[in-house]
Amino acid sequence: MIAGVERLTASDIFNALRPLDLPPDRPVIAHASLSAFGQVEGGAEALLEAVLGVAPRLMMPAFTYKTMIIPPCGPEKNGLTYGSGRESNRLAEFFRAGMPADRLMGAAAEALRRRPGTQRSLHPILSFCGVGVAEALASQTLKEPLAPVGVLAEQGGWVLLLGVDHTVNTSLHYAEAQAGRRQFTRWALTLSGIYECPNFPGCSQGFQEIETYSRPFARTVRVGWAKVTALPLQPLLRTATALIRSNPRALLCRNPACELCACAVE
Numbered sequence: 001m002i003a004g005v006e007r008l009t010a011s012d013i014f015n016a017l018r019p020l021d022l023p024p025d026r027p028v029i030a031h032a033s034l035s036a037f038g039q040v041e042g043g044a045e046a047l048l049e050a051v052l053g054v055a056p057r058l059m060m061p062a063f064t065y066k067t068m069i070i071p072p073c074g075p076e077k078n079g080l081t082y083g084s085g086r087e088s089n090r091l092a093e094f095f096r097a098g099m100p101a102d103r104l105m106g107a108a109a110e111a112l113r114r115r116p117g118t119q120r121s122l123h124p125i126l127s128f129c130g131v132g133v134a135e136a137l138a139s140q141t142l143k144e145p146l147a148p149v150g151v152l153a154e155q156g157g158w159v160l161l162l163g164v165d166h167t168v169n170t171s172l173h174y175a176e177a178q179a180g181r182r183q184f185t186r187w188a189l190t191l192s193g194i195y196e197c198p199n200f201p202g203c204s205q206g207f208q209e210i211e212t213y214s215r216p217f218a219r220t221v222r223v224g225w226a227k228v229t230a231l232p233l234q235p236l237l238r239t240a241t242a243l244i245r246s247n248p249r250a251l252l253c254r255n256p257a258c259e260l261c262a263c264a265v266e
């Protein structure tokens with residue numbers, strides 16, 4: 001507990017999110033950092049309850065990077081150093097439907113995954129979980145890992161960034177694929193062998209660039225220490241796709257050592 005800082009309750013967060021005025025019948029894909037909110041009474045579960053209060057049809061990524069295997073060789077221009085996984089491959093875990101979401105997804109995503117009644121798609125690396133989003137979850141295949149984002153967009157869905165910026169905005173990867181940007185192949189360990197996972201998205205470290213362009217249709221509130229932004233998916237995807245088509249380097253990161261971003265424009 002930090003002196004002079006009040007602990008937020010679920011209802012504090014719910015009340016602070018209400019001015020976003022999200023249409024309750026529309027699905028939402030959310031990304032959250034619990035720690036960005038400061039102290040929250042009840043932790044990730046409380047944050048999740050507040051979010052479900054304003055977004056009862058909720059989807060979050062429940063990605064499982066621990067299943068990933070790096071093979072000794074594979075396709076060219078794949079943003080990967082083959083053979084570099086000799087140590088990490090030994091620690092890889094078999095995908096299971098009940099596997100926790102990776103820590104990088106945040107505690108709220110894992111709280112949603114664990115919640116009774118939550119459904120989960122079964123991509124061995126890029127699964128999503130949610131409530132009230134059955135159609136989106138059912139649309140995911142090995143070949144189309146980001147199809148759930150497309151379904152949410154068709155349904156007039158929204159993106160909700162809770163104390164995080166666009167560098168975790170998975171929907172922008174969907175826009176990259178729509179714009180024709182190179183996608184990658186990755187491999188996952190499963191109980192029925194190693195699965196090849198095509199159309200795997202690239203690097204998201206340059207995604208914050210979209211903030212300037214999405215400002216006209218973004219809604220923002222402050223909740224405790226956290227900035228929360230809501231964006232309707234359709235204009236977001238249209239804007240990002242147009243940006244990439246007009247500049248092939250748009251939304252890529254500036255790290256010259258980034259293998260993914262180098263391959264994306266080759």
Ligand SMILES: [Zn+2]
Pocket residue numbers: 203204205206252253254255258259260261
């Ligand atoms: Zn990069």
